[in-house]
Amino acid sequence: MSEPKPVEELSFEEAMRELEQVVDRLESGDAPLDASIALYERGAKLKAHCEAKLKAAELKVAQIAEAPDGTVSARPSQVD
Template identity: 60%
Template sequence: MTEKSVSEMSFEEAMAELDAVVGKLDRGEVPLDESIALYQRGAALKSHCEAKLKEAEEKVEKITTGPDGAATKTEKVDGI
């Protein structure tokens, strides 16, 4: 089976694979050479997940309402 490119993965796919990589490394299931490759794959998956989260945070907006309760504008949410 060919590994999917990290850049093509959704956040959920990358997190699931990262979890599997961490599990294999924690259990010591693989030889040293393969452990190094898994570690490198895990680092790429972690970076990808962080980028996806940052992207999602930038899309989150706060809706401001007027006195009548109607939406008047949206603005970026600070501190996420």
Template identity: 55%
Template sequence: MAEEQSQISDLSFEQALRELEGVVRRLESGDVPLDESIDLYERGEQLRKACQKRLDAAQARIEKIVAGPDGKPAGTEPFDTGNAA
């Protein structure tokens, strides 16, 4: 578990996301003792926040790239993940 407990700031987005997915799987399994479940939940929340922060930063960079000469968006569209509902 020591490897899993690495500093979140040292993880790439992909590593943090994989670890978060692992945390969710373990919690959903129901085979984790209560105290460990609480620790896992806390770690998962930290990972989620780190991933969201990186996604927000990426979105801001993209919006800056597509900004017009006056700094206003030159035509942004919602990102399509390909998951049509």
């Protein structure tokens, strides 16, 4: 079996699918302790990656403004 793709290279959808698989495997209780620890660590990285992708998407959506006349434009992002 090949090494899993680095978390940073996964799309949101890929990371979510893999995270669901990790959770299912951990919940099944079939994995030995060492494998469970590795799965948990991978799951934590996947969760953080998904959260970061969602945050980035939220920021992009927040930059989209709809004018009263119905036209949509993008506002420049503001750096805090």
